[in-house]
Amino acid sequence: MLLSRYLGNKTALLDTILDVTAQRCVPGDRVLDVFAGSLAVSMAFKEAGYTVSANDVNPLTSAFGHAYLQPTLIPRFPLDSLVSERRAAILRFEAKNQLGSLLGRPGFSFLDSDDARRRYQDLLATLRYLQLIEADEISPSYLRTDFYDAYCPEGRYSAFTSSRGTTGRRRFLTAENAHRLDLILSQLRAWRAAGKLPGPAHWMCLAVTCHALEKVANTQGTYHDFPRDSWDSRAFKPLTLHPPALDGVLGGAGGHVVGQEDSNTFVTHVGHHRMMYIDPPYNFRQYTAYYFLPNLVCRYPDLVDPETYFSQLSYVRGQNPDDDFTSEFCSAGKFLIALKSLIASADVDSVLISYFTGKNHWSRFDSGRDDTGLIQLSELLSSDLFVDGSLSVREVPRKNYASYGGYRARDVHELLLLADVKR
Numbered sequence: 001m002l003l004s005r006y007l008g009n010k011t012a013l014l015d016t017i018l019d020v021t022a023q024r025c026v027p028g029d030r031v032l033d034v035f036a037g038s039l040a041v042s043m044a045f046k047e048a049g050y051t052v053s054a055n056d057v058n059p060l061t062s063a064f065g066h067a068y069l070q071p072t073l074i075p076r077f078p079l080d081s082l083v084s085e086r087r088a089a090i091l092r093f094e095a096k097n098q099l100g101s102l103l104g105r106p107g108f109s110f111l112d113s114d115d116a117r118r119r120y121q122d123l124l125a126t127l128r129y130l131q132l133i134e135a136d137e138i139s140p141s142y143l144r145t146d147f148y149d150a151y152c153p154e155g156r157y158s159a160f161t162s163s164r165g166t167t168g169r170r171r172f173l174t175a176e177n178a179h180r181l182d183l184i185l186s187q188l189r190a191w192r193a194a195g196k197l198p199g200p201a202h203w204m205c206l207a208v209t210c211h212a213l214e215k216v217a218n219t220q221g222t223y224h225d226f227p228r229d230s231w232d233s234r235a236f237k238p239l240t241l242h243p244p245a246l247d248g249v250l251g252g253a254g255g256h257v258v259g260q261e262d263s264n265t266f267v268t269h270v271g272h273h274r275m276m277y278i279d280p281p282y283n284f285r286q287y288t289a290y291y292f293l294p295n296l297v298c299r300y301p302d303l304v305d306p307e308t309y310f311s312q313l314s315y316v317r318g319q320n321p322d323d324d325f326t327s328e329f330c331s332a333g334k335f336l337i338a339l340k341s342l343i344a345s346a347d348v349d350s351v352l353i354s355y356f357t358g359k360n361h362w363s364r365f366d367s368g369r370d371d372t373g374l375i376q377l378s379e380l381l382s383s384d385l386f387v388d389g390s391l392s393v394r395e396v397p398r399k400n401y402a403s404y405g406g407y408r409a410r411d412v413h414e415l416l417l418l419a420d421v422k423r
Contacts, residue, residue: 002038002039002040002043002064002068002211003038003060003064003210003211003214003294004038004214005214005219005221005222006037006038006291007221007222007285007287007290009037009038009040010038010040010041010279010354011038011040012398013354013396013398013414013416014040014041014044016394016396016414016416017041017044017277017352017354017416018044018045018048020352020394020416020418021045021048021050021275021277021352023392023418024274024275024349024350024352024418024420025050025274025275027048027049027050028049028050028051028253029050029051029273029274029275030050030051030052030053030271030272030273030274031045031050031051031052031053031273031274031275031276031277032052032053032055032267032270032273032275032276032277032346032348033045033052033053033054033055033277033279034055034263034266034267034276034277034278034342034346035055035056035263035278035279035280035281035329036054036055036056036061036065037056037058037061037279037287038061038064039054039061039064039065039068039069041277041279042054042065042069043068043069043248043249045277046069046248046249046252046256047248047252049252051253051254051255051256052069052256052257053256053257053258053259053270053271053273054069054256054257054258054259055258055259055260055261055263055266055270056259056260057260057261057262057263057287057288057325057327058260058287058288058291058295059260059295059298059299060210060291060294060295060297060298061260062258062259062260062298063203063206063207063210063298064203064207064210065256065258066199066200066203066258067200067203067204067206067207068204068207068244068246068249069256069258070200070254070256070258071200071249071250072250072251072252072253072254073116073119073250074110074116074119074120074123074246074250075119075123075198075200075201075204076119076122076198076201077119077122077123077125077126077197077201078122078196078197078198078201079091079092079122079125079126079129081196082126082129082191082196082197083129087129088125091125091126091128091129092121092122092125094125094128095121095122095124095125095128096121098124098128098243099111099117099120099121099124102243105245106245106247107245107246107247108243108245108246108247109247110246110247110249110250116250120243120246123201123204123243123244124243126201126205127205127208127241127243128241130183130184130187130188130205130209130241131180131184131240131241133183133184133187134183135183137187138183138186138187138190139190141190142186142187142189142190142193143186144182144186144189144306145179145182146182146300146306146310147173147178147181147182147185148175148178148179148181148182149310150170150310150313150318151170151172151173151178151293151318152170152171152172152173152174152175152177152178153169153170153171153175154175155169155170155175155178157310157313158170158171158318160315160316160318162316166228168228168229168316170226170316170317170318171218171226171227171228171231172217172218172219172223172226172293173216173217173218173235173239174216174218174231174235174236176238176239177216177235177238177239180238180239181209181213181239181297184209184241185209185297185300185301188202188205188206188209188300188301189300189301189303191301192301192302202301204244206297206298206301207244208241208242208244209241209297210294210297210298211242211244212239212240212241212242213239213293213294213297214294215234215237215239215240215242216234216235216236216237216238216239217234217235217293218231218232218234218235219232220232222290222291223290223291223292223293223294223317224289224290224292224317225316225317226317257270262325263329263342264338264341264342264345267342267345267346267347268345268346271347272347272348273346273347273348273349274348274349274350275348275349275350275351275352276343276346276348276350276351276352277352277354278339278342278343278351278352278353278354279353279354280329280335280339280353280355281327281329281330282355282356282358282359282360282361283330283332283359283360283361284330284331285330286324286325286326286327286330287327288323288324288325289317289319289324292317292319292323292324293317295323296319296320296323299323331361332361332362335361336376336380339353339380340380340383340385343385343421344385348421349420349421349423350418350419350420350421351381351386351418351419351421352416352417352418353377353381353415353416353417353418354414354415354416355373355374355377355414355415355417356373356412356413356414356415357369357370357371357373357374357412357413357415358412360373361373362376369411369412369413373415374393374415374417377415377417378391378393378417381417381419382419384422385421385422386419386420386421386422387419387420387421387422390418390419390420391417391418391419392417392418392419393415393416393417393418394415394416394418395413395414395415395416396413396414396416397411397412397413397414398411398412398413398414
């Protein structure tokens with residue numbers, strides 16, 4: 001359901017994070033995930049019964065948050081106003097057959113509810129329509145070929161020249177998958193402009209599209225670059241809108257908040273929270289660049305002037321520079337200052353920071369364990385901002401994999417530092 005090929009994804013550590021969180025919070029408490037990233041932790045908080053405020057500057061996080069974090073019910077998909085009566089009947093019939101194949105599968109126990117099945121059937125029907133849509137079904141004023149033109153080798157504008165003078169053509173997607181992505185996003189953009197698809201349904205379609213992109217993108221984990229002269233085998237699979245598994249998404253008390261701001265701004269107006277979870281960038285990586293393509297997918301239906309936007313693509317990867325965001329948390333010299341400012345600005349009782357002993361602000365991949373981060377963060381969480389003696393540190397051993405440059409998997413420790421803020 002959520003992006004899995006996301007740097008720093010904490011899926012493997014969720015049980016430990018929830019265990020530490022339970023030392024300060026009870027179900028119903030408000031918790032703040034201020035660098036929400038892939039939303040793995042925010043969704044785990046939601047499933048555990050907390051009311052979550054999730055924020056990240058990346059549009060993809062916001063889109064997934066609106067699609068999966070905020071809803072307590074499957075959104076309504078107004079199929080009858082999107083397609084003809086006859087087409088709607090055919091799509092519902094096909095969706096009913098597909099729905100039957102999902103019953104009993106992991107992630108789909110929510111289908112035991114009659115109301116959920118009815119709503120989900122229209123969700124499946126809408127996704128099937130988008131999966132099969134052809135150019136002549138889309139209003140000519142919204143039909144565009146931007147992703148084909150910019151991100152597959154056959155595209156008119158996919159040529160690049162690197163800062164070192166090398167030339168080539170972008171190969172994030174095969175021509176077939178880029179074409180399908182253009183059709184899906186052109187239709188979503190048309191529906192968006194006409195107000196035909198309600199917000200939650202719109203965001204769920206975008207989230208499913210991002211997940212489909214992830215499955216076929218010709219990348220090595222991020223979208224900062226692509227193999228210049230080769231294709232990953234997954235890139236030849238057809239871009240497919242898979243039914244989202246919604247166990248752990250539905251239900252709960254609601255009241256979840258989704259932000260797309262600089263973290264230091266978000267915490268000043270989001271209100272009081274029992275705990276703030278902080279999983280900051282660990283080094284120089286700017287995530288708006290590393291995930292610019294799914295970010296663009298999420299922004300695309302709201303682009304007012306795509307012609308101008310795509311005329312400004314830069315870098316080998318083909319990103320609009322206006323979309324980039326340089327975070328102070330990515331700088332070793334500014335990291336601790338920015339972190340202290342963030343905590344001081346937030347109205348929270350406790351802080352839980354995730355960090356690790358692998359490649360971070362102060363250590364390299366080819367070094368052994370480096371505890372500089374642990375020492376610096378421990379000093380910060382023992383400063384006058386915090387209750388004396390409240391700091392506790394949990395270390396979780398894991399492997400850190402690097403598939404390039406000759407590096408091998410290394411033993412590292414995930415650090416979870418918990419402390420209470422003076423009030």
